[in-house]
Amino acid sequence: MGTDLSLSADEIRSRLEALRSRDLPTHGGRTLAYVYDSGLATADAIGREVLASFSSTNGLDPTAFPSLLAMENDLVGIAGRLVDAPDGFAGVVTSGGTESILLAVLAARDGRPDVTAPRMVLPTTAHAAFHKAAHWLGVEPVFVDVDPVTKRAVPEAMAAAIDDRTVLVVASAPSYAHGVIDPVEPIAAAAAAAGVRCHVDACIGGWVLPHLRGSEPDQLPWTFAVDGVTSLSLDLHKYAYTPKGVSILLHGSAAQRRPHLFASARWPGYTMLNTTAQSTKSGGPLAAAWAVVHHIGGDRYAELARTAREATLALGAVADGIPGLSLAAQPDSTLLALTTDETCDVFTISDEMLVRGWYVQPQMRFRDLPATVHLTFSAATAAASDQIARDLADATAAAREAGPAQVPADLVAMASGIDPATLDEATLTGLLAVAGLAGDGGELVLPERMAPLNAMLDALAPELREVLLLGVVDRLVRPTG
Numbered sequence: 001m002g003t004d005l006s007l008s009a010d011e012i013r014s015r016l017e018a019l020r021s022r023d024l025p026t027h028g029g030r031t032l033a034y035v036y037d038s039g040l041a042t043a044d045a046i047g048r049e050v051l052a053s054f055s056s057t058n059g060l061d062p063t064a065f066p067s068l069l070a071m072e073n074d075l076v077g078i079a080g081r082l083v084d085a086p087d088g089f090a091g092v093v094t095s096g097g098t099e100s101i102l103l104a105v106l107a108a109r110d111g112r113p114d115v116t117a118p119r120m121v122l123p124t125t126a127h128a129a130f131h132k133a134a135h136w137l138g139v140e141p142v143f144v145d146v147d148p149v150t151k152r153a154v155p156e157a158m159a160a161a162i163d164d165r166t167v168l169v170v171a172s173a174p175s176y177a178h179g180v181i182d183p184v185e186p187i188a189a190a191a192a193a194a195g196v197r198c199h200v201d202a203c204i205g206g207w208v209l210p211h212l213r214g215s216e217p218d219q220l221p222w223t224f225a226v227d228g229v230t231s232l233s234l235d236l237h238k239y240a241y242t243p244k245g246v247s248i249l250l251h252g253s254a255a256q257r258r259p260h261l262f263a264s265a266r267w268p269g270y271t272m273l274n275t276t277a278q279s280t281k282s283g284g285p286l287a288a289a290w291a292v293v294h295h296i297g298g299d300r301y302a303e304l305a306r307t308a309r310e311a312t313l314a315l316g317a318v319a320d321g322i323p324g325l326s327l328a329a330q331p332d333s334t335l336l337a338l339t340t341d342e343t344c345d346v347f348t349i350s351d352e353m354l355v356r357g358w359y360v361q362p363q364m365r366f367r368d369l370p371a372t373v374h375l376t377f378s379a380a381t382a383a384a385s386d387q388i389a390r391d392l393a394d395a396t397a398a399a400r401e402a403g404p405a406q407v408p409a410d411l412v413a414m415a416s417g418i419d420p421a422t423l424d425e426a427t428l429t430g431l432l433a434v435a436g437l438a439g440d441g442g443e444l445v446l447p448e449r450m451a452p453l454n455a456m457l458d459a460l461a462p463e464l465r466e467v468l469l470l471g472v473v474d475r476l477v478r479p480t481g
Helices: 009-020 041-053 066-082 097-110 129-137 155-161 184-193 254-260 284-319 346-355 385-402 409-416 425-434 451-458 462-476
Strands: 090-094 119-123 140-144 166-172 197-201 231-235 247-251 262-264 272-274 325-327 335-340 361-363 372-376
Touching: 041 284, 066 090, 066 247, 066 284, 090 097, 090 254, 097 129, 097 166, 097 197, 097 231, 097 247, 097 254, 119 129, 119 155, 129 140, 140 155, 155 184, 166 184, 184 197, 247 254, 284 325, 284 335, 284 385, 335 346, 346 361, 346 372, 346 385, 346 451, 409 425, 409 451, 409 462, 425 462, 451 462
Parallel strands: 119 140, 119 166, 166 197, 197 231
Antiparallel strands: 090 247, 231 247, 262 272, 325 335, 335 372, 361 372
């Protein structure tokens, strides 16, 4: 094989176009997960322009690129004002919600060096990024079931789970899975009474909920205005509609932020100074976020938020009247979770929606929480909300006609008999073959319709589901050629 990998500019564009042809669309509002579309062509254009312009700058050293420092401080200040941050608050720009959450957990852990086996108290609907933080940072997660009807955290149960090893209590505004705001006031009060930090994960709601206050004065309180809230995360690459990936982590004070800052002078090179998990990082996403935020502005953000919110409520009302469908919870923001009765399943509905040109996200059951169809509304989606409603009704009718996806009992039995801790390559390969996911050479082959596979995974314990999906990812992410 030759070592010359060079291609002409036209060849590169052609190959990229071919590769991109199988991707979900990022604009037009048809992908109701993963991407956020304002529908504003000028905002997209300025974001792309500035992203490219600042792509070669490096956020590692703010004295080398003071422009990045100025933009970061400005964005942190804007975010702080949105969420009622107190005087003396501090913050950092991160690469995304997961990094913000990792740093919030790190600050809570290292802010309590007296606790040798730290824990954090989480509602079961808290984002899985907290599970990752727990695994990476050695902070034991204590999971508390939510109310099965409202899907909100139960304050009394959260308070009862706090003990002398707790370093952090978590609430969501809103939860990703169901789009509801947890009762932050009593949860933060319980944390404060125990001398424990309280983090509000507003990664998906932090830029949209503040702009809905004027039209929804009864919104549950969740910002720093709530006594006991010590940190809060919000993503700009969601409802600020900036290029990915940009999130902001805010702390009530610089002292609360300090434990996740890092310095090392114990080597012969430059003294490493980091405010986040990353060292070298392109200034492009930060600069693009700054440009888009100032291009759109507060008044337009409020308009975009209301547009997405009204579409969410309208489709929720329609969906609740479609035979076989119902709301999993009354949405507090721009996220909608739907569940089904016994006549159909969410996985077949998701497949049927994809056939009709819409990507919606199937979510599997957990404990007493049922599987759901998840829809994330952005401003660009609202224009097509009537068509979404019609296609959702048709997709559900097709799913009811087909009936729930059937999972072979022997396959479930075979999978359920596997110990996740000892699953080896041979067993995984055999299981994939039985599931129809292996080609003649043993390579991974994903089906066009995912409902049977998702239904099988839904029938398995979460621990086994995790291991199996890691095996699938391991086969997907392999070198080519």
